[in-house]
Amino acid sequence: MALLLLALTGPAHAAWTWGEALTVNSAQGPAIFPHLESANRQNVAVSGDTVGVVWEDNRDGSPQCYLATKPETAGTFQPEIRLSQSECFEPVVVALGAGRFAAAWEEAGKVRAQVLPGGTAINLSEIESSQVTLAFGAGKLYAAWAEQAGRFRRIVVARLETDSGAPAISFAQPVEARDPTDGQSWPALAVAGNGSMTVAWEDRRERHTVPMVSHSRDGRDFAPPTQLTDLKNGGGTGSALGLGAGTGAMRPTLTAWGGQGAAAAWLDKRDFLSGYDVYAALDDGTHRFGRNIQVQDSFGDNMAQWHAKIVGDNSGRLLALWDDARDGTPDVWLSVWNGTAFGDDVAVPSASGPGLQTDPSATLDSTGRLHLVWLDRGDPQSATRIRYVRGDWR
Amino acid sequence: MNWIRMLLVTGLLWTSAVWADPPSGYPFVSFDAGLKAARASGKPIFLYFGRYGCAWCDHTNKKTFSDASLKALYSDNYELVYVDAESGRRLTLPSGERITEAELGVRLQAFATPLFVYLTPQGDKIVQIPGFKTVQDFRDYDRYVRGGYYKNKTLLEFLGGKS
Numbered sequence: 001m002a003l004l005l006l007a008l009t010g011p012a013h014a015a016w017t018w019g020e021a022l023t024v025n026s027a028q029g030p031a032i033f034p035h036l037e038s039a040n041r042q043n044v045a046v047s048g049d050t051v052g053v054v055w056e057d058n059r060d061g062s063p064q065c066y067l068a069t070k071p072e073t074a075g076t077f078q079p080e081i082r083l084s085q086s087e088c089f090e091p092v093v094v095a096l097g098a099g100r101f102a103a104a105w106e107e108a109g110k111v112r113a114q115v116l117p118g119g120t121a122i123n124l125s126e127i128e129s130s131q132v133t134l135a136f137g138a139g140k141l142y143a144a145w146a147e148q149a150g151r152f153r154r155i156v157v158a159r160l161e162t163d164s165g166a167p168a169i170s171f172a173q174p175v176e177a178r179d180p181t182d183g184q185s186w187p188a189l190a191v192a193g194n195g196s197m198t199v200a201w202e203d204r205r206e207r208h209t210v211p212m213v214s215h216s217r218d219g220r221d222f223a224p225p226t227q228l229t230d231l232k233n234g235g236g237t238g239s240a241l242g243l244g245a246g247t248g249a250m251r252p253t254l255t256a257w258g259g260q261g262a263a264a265a266w267l268d269k270r271d272f273l274s275g276y277d278v279y280a281a282l283d284d285g286t287h288r289f290g291r292n293i294q295v296q297d298s299f300g301d302n303m304a305q306w307h308a309k310i311v312g313d314n315s316g317r318l319l320a321l322w323d324d325a326r327d328g329t330p331d332v333w334l335s336v337w338n339g340t341a342f343g344d345d346v347a348v349p350s351a352s353g354p355g356l357q358t359d360p361s362a363t364l365d366s367t368g369r370l371h372l373v374w375l376d377r378g379d380p381q382s383a384t385r386i387r388y389v390r391g392d393w394r
Numbered sequence: 395m396n397w398i399r400m401l402l403v404t405g406l407l408w409t410s411a412v413w414a415d416p417p418s419g420y421p422f423v424s425f426d427a428g429l430k431a432a433r434a435s436g437k438p439i440f441l442y443f444g445r446y447g448c449a450w451c452d453h454t455n456k457k458t459f460s461d462a463s464l465k466a467l468y469s470d471n472y473e474l475v476y477v478d479a480e481s482g483r484r485l486t487l488p489s490g491e492r493i494t495e496a497e498l499g500v501r502l503q504a505f506a507t508p509l510f511v512y513l514t515p516q517g518d519k520i521v522q523i524p525g526f527k528t529v530q531d532f533r534d535y536d537r538y539v540r541g542g543y544y545k546n547k548t549l550l551e552f553l554g555g556k557s
Contacts, residue, residue, distance in 0.1 A: 033491040208447025238449020245447035275505035
C-alpha cells in the first residue's frame with residue numbers, strides 16, 4: 001500500500017535540483033554583445049560526456065561564431081574556438097555522440113556546417129541562405145535552412161554524412177518543389193527514433209506569419225505542409241472585418257519526443273493584448289499534430305513571453321522554456337509536460353532574480369538531465385555573460 | 395535628386411511587398427537607413443513597429459495614415475522607419491549591437507502592434523505608443539516631440555494640458 005501511494009504521489013513531488021551555474025564566454029564587456037539566437041534555438045548539446053555551446057558575438061569587431069566545450073564534470077568551460085572567418089550569425093550545434101558535434105551557421109550570406117572537433121567547414125548551399133538548423137537521430141544527421149528562391153526564401157532540407165573530416169551532403173532539396181509565394185524562414189527539425197523526420201518553419205503564404213510543418217520518412221519525400229496553429233481563418237476578428245490577414249505565430253521549435261513522435265512550441269500572438277504566448281502541439285507518432293496547448297500558466301497570461309524552446313527525448317520527457325518579466329525583470333521559466341498538460345511554471349533559480357536573464361536554449365542528455373544556457377546581464381548597460389547550468393528532475 | 399527618390403520609393407515598395415505592410419506612399423525605410431538619415435538630417439525618427447497581417451496596423455493604415463496632411467507632416471519632418479515585428483532581418487542599434495527586427499520587439503517590451511516609437515536623431519527613445527491612433531493623436535504626438543515638450547513632461551502630462 002505504501003509503495004502504491006509512493007508511486008501515485010511520486011510525480012507530484014518531483015522537483016528540480018540544479019548544479020552550480022557557470023559562465024561560458026571568456027570575452028565580456030559593455031560593447032561585446034553575445035547572442036544565443038538560432039533556428040530551433042539549438043545552442044547547446046551534450047555528446048558523450050562533453051557539453052558544447054555555440055553563440056555569436058562581436059568581440060573581434062564583427063559578428064563571429066564561437067564554440068566552447070567542457071567535460072560534463074568540469075567546473076569551467078575551455079576557452080572558446082572561433083568557427084567563422086567572415087560575418088557569422090545564428091550558429092547551432094547538435095551531438096553526434098562520443099564527444100563529436102556538428103555545428104552549422106550563416107557566414108557571409110551562406111550556410112555552413114562543420115564536424116567538431118577538428119573537422120573542416122563546408123558550404124551547405126552556394127545560394128544566398130540563412131537560419132540553418134541541424135538534427136541528429138537514428139544515426140542520421142539532417143540540416144535545414146532558408147534559401148533564396150526568386151523573391152522569397154524557401155526551406156531546404158539536406159541529409160549530411162559525417163564519416164570523414166568534413167560533412168558531405170547526401171542530398172538537399174526544398175520541402176516544396178514549387179517556388180514560395182511569400183517568405184519561409186526559421187526552420188526547425190526533429191528526427192524520430194525510427195529515422196523519420198519532421199520539419200517546421202515560419203511561413204507567410206497566408207499573408208500573416210504561421211508556423212507550418214511537414215513530415216518525411218526519408219528526408220526526400222515530404223507530406224504536404226499543414227499549419228501548426230489550429231486557428232480558423234487566420235485567427236482573431238480582424239480578417240473577418242477585412243483588416244489584416246490574421247494573428248502572428250513565430251519561431252517554431254521542434255524536438256523528437258517519445259520514440260516515434262515530435263513536439264513543437266512557438267510564440268503565438270492569438271491574444272493580441274498580452275504579447276506573444278508560448279503554445280505547443282504534440283505528435284505522438286501519427287505524424288499529425290494535435291490541438292494547440294497554451295504552455296505558460298495563468299501567472300504569465302498578461303505578460304509577453306519570448307524565446308520559446310521545446311525540449312524532449314525518446315523516453316517521453318518534455319518541457320518548454322522561455323523568458324518573461326512577470327516578476328519585474330526577465331527570467332528564464334520552464335514548464336514540464338505531465339502527460340495531460342504543461343505544469344506550473346518554474347523559474348530557474350540561477351536564471352532568475354535581479355537583472356536580465358533571457359534567451360534560453362537547452363537540451364536533454366541521454367540520462368534525462370537538462371542542460372541550459374542563457375544570456376545574463378545585470379542591467380541593459382552591463383556586460384553580457386552566457387551562463388550554463390545542469391538540472392535534474394526527480 | 396528626383397531619380398534617387400524614385401529609386402528609393404521603388405525599392406521601398408518592393409521591400410514592403412516582400413516583408414511587411416507599412417502604409418503605402420510613405421517613404422519608410424529600414425532601421426539602419428533611417429538612423430543614418432536621421433543623423434545626417436537632424437530629424438527625429440518615427441518608428442512604426444508593425445506585424446505582417448496585423449489587423450490594427452491595417453486599420454491604422456486605412457483610417458489614419460491615408461490622411462494626406464498627416465502624410466505630408468510626417469514625411470517632411472521625420473525619418474520614417476518600418477520594423478516588422480516577426481522579421482529576422484538584422485538592424486544595428488545605436489550601441490553597435492546587431493539584432494533582428496523581431497528582437498527589437500523584445501527590447502521595446504512590445505506587447506501589441508502597431509507600436510509607434512519616436513526617437514531622437516541619435517536613436518534614443520523619446521516615447522512609445524501602442525495601438526490604433528487617429529490623425530489628431532499623431533498631430534499631438536508630433537507637437538510633443540518636435541516641440542521638445544518631452545524634455546520636461548511625460549506624454550500624459552502634455553496631453554492632459556492640451557486645450
